[in-house]
Amino acid sequence: MTTTAAPRTSPTALPEPRAINLARTTATATRVLRQLRHDPRTIALMILIPCLMLVLLRYVFDGSPRTFDSIGASLLGIFPLITMFLVTSIATLRERTSGTLERLLAMPLGKGDLIAGYALAFGAVAVVQSVLATTLAVWALGLDVTGSAWLLLLVALLDALLGTALGLFVSAFASSEFQAVQFMPAVIFPQLLLCGLFTPRSDMHPVLEAISDVLPMSYAVDGMNEVLKHTDVTAAFVRDALIVAACALLVLTLGAATLRRRTA
Helix, strand or coil, rough: CCCCCCCCCCCCCCCCCCCCCHHHHHHHHHHHHHHHCCHHHHHHHHHHHHHHHHHHHHHCEEEEEEEEHHHHHHHHHHHHHHHHHHHHHHCCCCCHHHHHHHHHHCCHHHHHHHHHHHHHHHHHHHHHHHHHHHHHHHHHHCCCCCCCHHHHHHHHHHHHHHHHHHHHHHHHHHHHHHHHHHHHHCCHHHHHHHCCCCCCCCCHHHHHHHHCCHHHHHHHHHHHHHHHHHCCCHHHCCCCCCCCHHHHHHHHHHHHHHHCCCCC
């Protein structure tokens, strides 16, 4: 008498939660911060490097303090963006290649929870980074700004959050840490050249000026320049800050959409 083997059934995947859950998001952020606490080199890169770059810049222009005033505010936003982009992209990719990301997504944890958790964790670090860099630039290095230092801090924080969002997004397209670093020339350097730091955007070739109009770093630099020149909050400053914040939110949304549930 023969018996017929029961057909194999593949395990049913857990349905992905549709709404972001605060508890799941907070738990993810706590886990990321706990891991960062045991990685002092990463903490030093995120928090100390922007401050060291500002100190170096200040004494490069030691004989021309007005030059430091004119570009120091812009770089106060650019340095955090670059460091947060680099660290976030590598840290996220490391979790993917180690299998941690796949194990997390096998749990009842939505992509939105994961991306929001990472953004919350690195955003907390970005707050510390922005506060230290702004305090150092204004009160220790003598950065002379017409507007409020709190507005400088706001733009620096938005830039750091934008760098975090960009890092989370590009990590989905890299298969190694080396590839993640290679995204910097493709994503960051064009914005750095076209943001108006080296020459006014209105003086660029019309094609390049049009491209710069859709790059978020351009509005980060414009926002810093508004604080540099005006005592009050201007409509242009509000517009620039909202555009940077909207770009960060858009990139985070795209990062959640492109996040793969299975590693290759």
